[in-house]
Amino acid sequence: MTASGALDAPAASRPMPSLAAFTQRLRDRLIMQEDPATAAYDRIMRRLGISIGIAGIIVGGVELPEVAEQGRYAPAWWTVAAVVLAFGWYPIIAVVSAVSGPRAIRFVCGCAAMSFLGALASIPFGLKLHTVDATTVWPFRVTALAVTAAVLAWTSRVTVVYLLTAATSAALATVYTVSAVTPQHVTENFLRSAGLAALFVWCGTAATGAAARVDRESAIASRRAASQAAAHSRDRERARFAALIHDAVLSTLLEASRAGTKSDVLQRQAERTLEQLDECRGAQRDPDLLDARSAVLFLRAAVHEINPSIRFATRTWPGYDDLRMPVHSASTIAAALTEAVRNSLRHAAVPGREVRRTVTATVSAGSIRIVFTDDGAGFDLAAVSADRLGISMSILGRMRQLAGGSAFVESQRGEGTTVTLVWGGDGSR
Template identity: 50%
Template sequence: MSATSSVEAPRRPALWPQRLRDLWSVSVSLVRSRNAGPELGADRVVRRFGLVIGLVGTIAAVLELPEIIVQHRSVPLIWTMITYTVAFGMLPVLAVVSLIAGARLVRAVAGAAALGYLAGMALVMPYYYEIAEAPGLIWAHRLVMIGVLAAAVAWRPWAAVVYLVVTAATPGVALYVMFDDTTVLSVVENFTRNAGLCLLFLWCVVHARAAGARVDRESLIAGDRAAAVAGTAARERERARFAVLIHDAVLSTLLDASRSGSGGTSVVVREQARRTLDQLDATRFSGADTGLLDASSAVGFLRAAVHEVNVGVEFTVHRGGNENELRMPLSAAGPLAGALAEAVRNSLRHAGVPGRRVRREVTATVGAGGLLVVFQDDGAGFDRSSVPADRLGISASILGRMRQLPGGAGFVESAPGQGTLVTLMWGNAGSVDDVGET
């Protein structure tokens, strides 16, 4: 055997910890990609409570296991396993889902956990006498709070209160039905004790969720106000600049023209008029305004423009993973908001259908490269070819604005009886590749 063959090759270290971390990161990214965008305060509260309840409930289930084994010594093993799994099986799932998924899935799993615990209390009843022979309170009647907290995360307050009443009353009612020496007073005392303790924690969860929702509403209102203030400031700047132009250029041109007499216009006046027209044309999209809007401000600007026309129009936002990189000039946000507002106004004027309510909605998709805004209604619709030439609402106020906007584009699709779809796009430096990323 050669000398080289006797030397062992160096062993590579195991990479499984890194692979597990990569797998976890990919799983989290896949789940959260369905809920892209900044997390609302109310949803954050739901996820935090879901995580706490899932972990605490799982720990409580493990700690109760020895007591459950003692109380179920006369119960068939398969029935014990089914009861235990139904009562506590969704709690670890709730903890994991709260880490990687959105609030909607967390609420669904929390509801399943609450119903599972209630089902576990029911599954104890066929072997109630055997379980009650063991010392101590029946395990399913000691952890009512876990189910109530899961219900508070999953459902509306009134539904959680109904769940609390049912679960808090079950232990006393079971004792009253199963044992003749149980009095009504002891049932009431049992219910009062269980309900009082659970009601305190239920109140905490409900008010925390309400506080999160209140923060979201205030943030939305503040964003709309900021966008409205920015829009007003931009319009005031444009109005002032236009007034200066009229005073300095247009009026002076007219004055020189009036002094030139009827014998014709001088070369100087013609040149001055040409320069003035160029200046007026440049006012449409001036680069002098250096104000930039981020993603939230741009969306708020558009929402304010829509709700200024009609507050009943539904406005939905989809955000890409890198929407924070968006920087939209006010000079671009103004025409886009104007075109969108005109689309809403046209729908309100012409899309009505007798006998039913027309649904109108705006969907804004935000990415680092720009914005994609879609307005849609299910109203009367129209035939583009039949629109008179003097009707400028579509040709000038919508499509014309978007054609003149650098990086902008607009499309209108409609047919009689099939509603109208208006698509407006703006891409930074003319690029809209990133806008569709949701």
């Protein structure tokens, strides 16, 4: 197997500026922590978390003049504490969403949502009754942002309860602080706050729900493909046995019925038929085993489902027809292979040229070797920490846990990436 070729563009091999290098490492972090079983859900959680964190920072900056204006009516300590409670978690959400997984994102988003309620609850301690000369108190306008954080933190039912609680608290805070207030004003404020927050709840819930459905459908499609491959293998075995019965057994019996005397030709034909039946009985195959052709077709279909333009080449050694691969082994190899393909498609791009990607399957009597190569940007293996799940678990870990399986990853910045998956069939029968 050959490693991927050198880059065509010399500029790509030059050292990256520090900011660009940090961005690249951050993108690597995002991709490599994904669990393939929940890849779409993890990605949407990260993207929503980063968006909410940045939005919180922007809203905080926009609200600063109003905060300063209304801060004239309150002690300085309360203004600082309320700003920290209302906006302090959003930079943390952005950072955590960039470098960690859904569990950490849910935790910090829940902290941000509860912290906002704390800011509302602190208003009576900082502002006096009917002292603010404005239409609303400034935390009122942060309600929708806090509810959006709650979408990522809790279930839809809990989020709806939080929405009603936050919108009601914000409306009551306006009643307490604003100097001129009417029932119509309070109702309008509540409906405006709850309506805008409900829109964000619907969008966030729809996005996370759709991502979860994508993960479920991907898992179902993978199992269906494995079942179809196994069914195809069983059909081939039935057809082979039926052909043997028709061409050998029935033909021998027919000749025997016609022959009135001893025939050497008939005797040899009968002996050969018995040998074929013994071979068929001795080599009876498990219907959940894939032959060489079915295994290659299964892996090719998995790759082309991700990107049909990737070249898939096959090499065979003498005796490759004897390969018998369990369906679960083929599924594990396909999952590791498609993870390598997805990683390459996401972050191996090189500006100004097309990245070449190739999968080569080498099949022998008792083993199969899959090599995926690209001549893209590559990455520094020494800089990859052990807790990055994309390589350590989704590729290397999967293959280590597979009986007879192993995997190797080779890459350097500017020199592409090679991922090798090997299955030797040990312990498969």
